[in-house]
Amino acid sequence: MTTRAPAPSKEAQPDAPERDGLPRWVPVLAILVGWIALWALLRGQDTLALAGRERTDVMRWLGDFRDGVIASRSTNPVVAFTNGVGEVIRSVFGWLQELVSVPAFPRPVPQVGWLGVTALAAWVGLAVAGVRMALLVAATFVSFGVLGFWEEGIDLLLVTGLSVGVVVLLGLPLAVAMGTSPRARAVITPVLDAMQTMPTFVYLLPIVLFFGIGVSGAVVCTLIYALPPLIRIGGHGIRSVSPTAIEATDSTGQTRWQRLVKVQLPMARKTLVVGLNQSTMAALSMAIIASYVDGPGLGEPVLSALIRNDVGSSLVPGLLIVLTAIMLDRTTTAASQRAESAARGVGLRGRQRQVVLAVTGVVALVCVYLSRTYFSLAQFPDTGWGPRLSEALGSLTDAVVGFLSAPAEVFKNAVSYGLLNPLQNLLADSPWWLAAGAITLIALALGGVRAVVSTVLCLAGILFFGLWNDTMLTLTMVLVATLLVMAIAVVVGVWMARRPRVDLLLRPLLDAGQTIPAFCYLIPVLALFDPTRFTAIFAAVVYAAPPAIKLVADGVKAVPETTLEASRSTGTNAWQEITQVQLPIARGSLVLAANQGLLYVLAMIVIGGLVGAGALGYDVVLGFARSEEWGLGAAAGITIVLLGIMLDRIAQAAAARQGVSKRQSLLARARGGTRRAA
Amino acid sequence: MTATTTTETTGPARTGAGLEVRNLWKIFGPAADRIIGTPDAELSRADLKARTGSVVGVKDVSFDVAPGEVFVVMGLSGSGKSTLVRCLTRLIEPTAGTVRIGDQDVTGCSESQLRELRRTQVSMVFQHFGLLPHKQVIDNVAYGLEVRGMGKKERRAKAGEIVDLVGLSGYEQNYPDQLSGGMQQRVGLARALAGDPQMLLFDEPFSALDPLIRRDMQNEVIRLHHEVGKTMVFITHDLAEALKLGDRIMILRDGEVVQVGTPDEVVGAPADDYVADFTSEVPRxxxxxxxxxxxxxxxxxxxxxxxxxxxxxxxxxxxxxxxxxxxxxxxxxxxxxxxxxxxxxxxxxxxxxxxx
CATH class of the missing domain: 3.90.1280.20 (CBS domain Like)
Structure with a gap:
């Protein structure tokens, strides 16, 4: 019998803003109107645009810092250490290359020729993932050779593999720490958050400074980028192991080590492999982007073709990247499913399986021997198929582009004149203090005081690094692309949620879309729109739409059936049902989708700096390309991080006001790249 | 309320270790170790929560279990019975008090002594089974032996005998998710028996099962008790189950002992209205x-x-x-x-x- 009064219901809280009587968009609209009015009076003043080669003191200071680091190679222990690590990576990679991809002096060919490498890889595929995956692996390797990109293809796999190897060595213990110790989790989680908010591109400059250009920088960037998924998903898996099983086995008197290796790791095995799959895909994606800093692999021919605006020659390597991605994704996924069924003795029984593996293993070794003996089995013969395919794809692309160019032009102009130009004028032509003030007020309206603090800090940082005007240009593109992403996500997401058949049809496509490395999206879009701002925006939309669509679809689908029935019983039509019931109830998912969309879009817009998007992304590329512009590149990189943090914080605070907890949004982020994980 | 244990003349061979619990406390929360001995300790559970933010799970509980006895702890959910049974082998660390099993002071054990105790003296059966989904039935049963470091052949042979004992012959190679709930709990029971412990603890082992299966399993426990003896401490919220299995019954409310006695004492002379209400539906x-x-x-x-x-x-x-x-x-x-x-x-x- 408690005598306490019942606690006040907390259900009213998520609706708090509505209680003020004003919907959220009213103050935002008011701010915009005021901003436009002031802009009309003050446009063009204090925009802080840098003239062509003008550099600020901060950039010069950053440049000096770089020179200092390079000069201190032999004196500063930290720099000496990182350089040493870079040296180790280079020599390991060089050794691997001579083993499988480049001529091993004095031989005119690698130690193991293409036939041997393909046979060994297929055998590994057979052992971990079954016959079908072995065939897929063999087909991928052979197509590297047939299309004339053997060395690049294998190098890409080497960089990815080397990084994933280190990721497992570093990530598994950290995942265990995350999964078993709340204290470790409290320390690691914010670090992972920060790592995953940062656009990939930004890692490159500082890493290359400390670890060197080329493969060493590429491997370090790749492993840093690929580390969080394994730690996060693996830690989650270990933490989710049934507490009853742990308690029951504890009661038998097991040691902590026995608990880990006999209970926690085996029970989390499936999730751990999902984490490994995510890390592998992230590694592949980053290994390609690392071609900006001379990382070896298939990214190189794509990048150099994109720089020359030569879509034709980027198509074949681009296609091979997609093939590689599919191969890695399928094999690791199949491996996780197989691990389960093999342990249960489904399929070939232990004995039979050993015989099959032994026999095929001998065949693979014979192939290795043959490839060391016969030149044509070592060096892939020049088939001439690569250029021919390239030509065919080129003309196909031309035909498609010719067919699509008219509607594409209309779409481009509509977005450019209707959305992009006005917004860009407003953001970039306003005096900086007006834009900063307006952004802060909007942050206040959307996210409350919490959002304002980080917004002000980030804006101050952006101002300090001297690229205000470029930031506003990038921000324009990010906002427009996010708007488009959300429009698509709501329409397609609601459609998927209301029509199970559509969901069944689209979901595999969305999953596939998320498997393909970001970089590849630039190729077809570039063919369609030429190097313009719009190319990056469109590529960003294509890149960010799949996860956003899935979040919206899942959110709308989670609306309880009883609620829908109740509303139908009052005679609502489909439109009313969507706008009055489904979307309002799923608004938490909408906010999450917008948050995810923003980060994906930002990452892609920055990469698109190369193909006409200009602004901050281009500044970073310039920093890679010319050592005297390193300061500019670094300033742009830091500015991108600040912009990302600002957008993320505003979105998070807005989400929190909608009753979406931080935990949910973090979970969504952890799953952001996750396909099939659920 | 002292009860003299009436030993049945036709009872099983009474083996196993005795249990002695004195002034056992478990308090969850920030001020856990600063409450006992202060006037706060006398407060009701709700008042203490309001005052200190701590929750009393087990409050000053003392009882003895004779070797070979089946001792049932019963109470509604939240009465602290599951906490109590976990404190006995320190799966939950008690805040104060002593627990002795046989001649060993459990509360004073080092971590390695405690492991040894769990490996050889006391086994536990859980409500939700807690089986390992990645191991076959036989290896689940043998898990306790594996943890002790017994070789694979030996432990599988031993586990095989126990699998026969609980009536699971033929299912050795199955995985837990291929079995029904009742059969899974038989695996849990077999795992507990495999180590040949002196004492078995049951934490609401049959609550998750259908009534018919539950009856079968209760009979199974009675049969096993006749065959292997062993001291048993059995947690349940089901009075019928308590009356059916228990030599003696201890009733808990809000972590405190309300009554200890034989089944007929509990029904015939309930200590207070709470127990009387509890027992009113029993076929007297x-x-x-x-x-x-x-x-x-x-x-x-x-x-x-x-x-x-x-x-x-x-x-x-x-x-x-x-x-x-x-x-x-x-x-x-x-x-x-x-x-x-x-x-x-x-x-x-x-x-x-x-x-x-």
Missing amino acids: SHVLTLKWVMRDPRPDDDLDGTAMSQDTIVRKAAQAVLASDKPVRVMDGDRLVGVVDDEEILRVVVAEESPA
Whole structure:
């Protein structure tokens, strides 16, 4: 019998803003109107645009810092250490290359020729993932050779593999720490958050400074980028192991080590492999982007073709990247499913399986021997198929582009004149203090005081690094692309949620879309729109739409059936049902989708700096390309991080006001790249 | 409320270790170790939560379990019974008090002594089974032996015997998710038995099962207790189960002991309204013995009718009493302690038909 009064219901809280009587968009609209009015009076003043080669003191200071680091190679222990690590990576990679991809002096060919490498890889595929995956692996390797990109293809796999190897060595213990110790989790989680908010591109400059250009920088960037998924998903898996099983086995008197290796790791095995799959895909994606800093692999021919605006020659390597991605994704996924069924003795029984593996293993070794003996089995013969395919794809692309160019032009102009130009004028032509003030007020309206603090800090940082005007240009593109992403996500997401058949049809496509490395999206879009701002925006939309669509679809689908029935019983039509019931109830998912969309879009817009998007992304590329512009590149990189943090914080605070907890949004982020994980 | 354990003459071989619990406390929350001994400790659970933010799970509990006894702890959910049983092997660390199993002071054990105790002395069966989905039935059963470091062949042979004992022969190679709930709990039971422990702890082992399966499993426990002896501490929220299995029953409320006694004592002389309410739905004729229903002989009673022991259960005595025209004499050994007539029997039986 408690005598306490019942606690006040907390259900009213998520609706708090509505209680003020004003919907959220009213103050935002008011701010915009005021901003436009002031802009009309003050446009063009204090925009802080840098003239062509003008550099600020901060950039010069950053440049000096770089020179200092390079000069201190032999004196500063930290720099000496990182350089040493870079040296180790280079020599390991060089050794691997001579083993499988480049001529091993004095031989005119690698130690193991293409036939041997393909046979060994297929055998590994057979052992971990079954016959079908072995065939897929063999087909991928052979197509590297047939299309004339053997060395690049294998190098890409080497960089990815080397990084994933280190990721497992570093990530598994950290995942265990995350999964078993709340204290470790409290320390690691914010670090992972920060790592995953940062656009990939930004890692490159500082890493290359400390670890060197080329493969060493590429491997370090790749492993840093690929580390969080394994730690996060693996830690989650270990933490989710049934507490009853742990308690029951504890009661038998097991040691902590026995608990880990006999209970926690085996029970989390499936999730751990999902984490490994995510890390592998992230590694592949980053290994390609690392071609900006001379990382070896298939990214190189794509990048150099994109720089020359030569879509034709980027198509074949681009296609091979997609093939590689599919191969890695399928094999690791199949491996996780197989691990389960093999342990249960489904399929070939232990004995039979050993015989099959032994026999095929001998065949693979014979192939290795043959490839060391016969030149044509070592060096892939020049088939001439690569250029021919390239030509065919080129003309196909031309035909498609010719067919699509008219509607594409209309779409481009509509977005450019209707959305992009006005917004860009407003953001970039306003005096900086007006834009900063307006952004802060909007942050206040959307996210409350919490959002304002980080917004002000980030804006101050952006101002300090001297690229205000470029930031506003990038921000324009990010906002427009996010708007488009959300429009698509709501329409397609609601459609998927209301029509199970559509969901069944689209979901595999969305999953596939998320498997393909970001970089590849630039190729077809570039063919369609030429190097313009719009190319990056469109590529960003294509890149960010799949996860956003899935979040919206899942959110709308989670609306309880009883609620829908109740509303139908009052005679609502489909439109009313969507706008009055489904979307309002799923608004938490909408906010999450917008948050995810923003980060994906930002990452892609920055990469698109190369193909006409200009602004901050281009500044970073310039920093890679010319050592005297390193300061500019670094300033742009830091500015991108600040912009990302600002957008993320505003979105998070807005989400929190909608009753979406931080935990949910973090979970969504952890799953952001996750396909099939659920 | 001290109860003398009435050892049945036809009982199983009484083996196993005894258990001795003295002043055991478990308090969850920030101020856990600063409450005992202060006036706060006397507060009710709700008041303490409001004052200190701490929750009392187990409050100053003391009891003894004799070797070979089946001791049932019962209470509603939240009464602290699951916490109590976990404190016995320190799966939950008690805040204060002592636990002795056999001649070992559990609360004073080092971590490695505790592991040894769990490996060889005490096993536990859990409500949600806690089986390892990645291991076959045989290896789940053998897990405790594996943890001890026993070789694979030896432990599988040992586990095989236990699998037969609990009636799972033929399912050794299956995985837990291929078995029904009742069979999974048999695996849990086998795992607990495999280490040949001195004492078995059951934490609501059958609550998650269907009523029919539950009855089977209860009979299984009774059978195993006859076959292997062992001291058992059995947690349940089901009074019928408690009455069926328990030599003695301890009733907990809000972490405190309300009553300890044999089944007929709990039903016949409930310590307070809480226990009385609890036991009101029980078929009393199945539990009470003549001792609880007899009256003093009146001068006009004809005392040369049949004699029965005072420990005879009413249901079993009913037919004989109703058939005889004279009152039945109730004996404690050779001493006449009272008589029962039709009226006394009917009072118990009819009361069940129309509960007040």
